[in-house]
């Protein structure tokens with residue numbers, strides 16, 4: 001049994017299932033919909049759909065249904081719990097849901113998984129819905145911030161490049177987001193990082209989706225065609241647990257960022273985490289931030305997320321969204 005992103009060829013089947021059910025929905029059109037399926041013995045027995053609806057929360061659960069013959073057996077709880085993991089709900093991402101009024105089983109399921117009741121909402125056609133919000137505030141880290149930015153934007157089937165593979169943790173996360181119909185290419189200049197990443201992908205059975213290669217990200221353009229990539233991720237700094245004198249430097253980081261922008265499709269994006277302090281000091285930060293700040297605002301939106309009231313050296317997360 002597994003919960004995974006829907007494959008494009010399964011859209012019709014999932015739609016049929018969604019039509020049968022009325023367990024959780026919201027009354028308006030949302031953007032950036034993600035559909036997960038619950039597969040048991042090769043058969044799809046449940047569907048969960050969620051969207052980015054900033055009006056209510058970080059994400060909104062718009063549908064959750066289990067095929068009639070599999071209902072009341074715990075599969076709804078299983079699917080919702082796994083879906084909440086996909087959404088980043090256990091890392092502080094807030095999730096909104098709405099059900100038909102007095103739908104006791106749906107309300108019980110939502111409460112069981114940490115949703116709290118909110119004021120009922122009215123749909124555009126006047127229907128009153130019970131509303132629920134799940135929010136578990138957690139200490140935000142640069143990792144949760146960058147993962148939330150990625151989870152909200154990456155869709156099943158996307159082609160994503162992880163330009164700093166390291167131990168492969170981000171690569172594995174990206175593979176789960178793009179699903180079996182997507183591709184993740186990871187690269188690193190350290191053979192031990194490439195091996196660690198490919199090992200992790202094989203262990204997690206993600207090696208049909210992602211692969212790490214030994215390459216310098218300054219040569220990124222050699223690995224993808226212009227405007228063919230949906231997202232590029234950089235996690236600058238050093239390989240965790242290895243020689244801290246081997247870290248990313250602006251001499252290669254800036255050409256790599258330049259190349260990454262040229263590979264992005266229109267509307268695609270780049271997320272970069274910039275470490276500062278420690279062995280690599282502040283040189284890279286002090287070169288990269290002005291570089292990002294100088295990007296043409298007519299072509300790119302650049303967002304900087306930094307922790308202003310923490311004494312430590314939390315990495316700075318940058319999102320570059322192309323127009």
Ligand SMILES: C[S@@+](CC[C@H](N)C(=O)[O-])C[C@H]1O[C@@H](n2cnc3c(N)ncnc32)[C@H](O)[C@@H]1O
Nearest residue numbers: 164166167168169170188189216217235237239
């Ligand atoms: C902070 S680590 C990445 C951590 C990784 N994202 C993870 O989840 O484990 C930065 C990585 O960038 C790699 N690196 C440094 N310079 C590079 C370059 N020019 N091209 C590609 N990778 C590079 C380092 O070897 C290191 O493994």
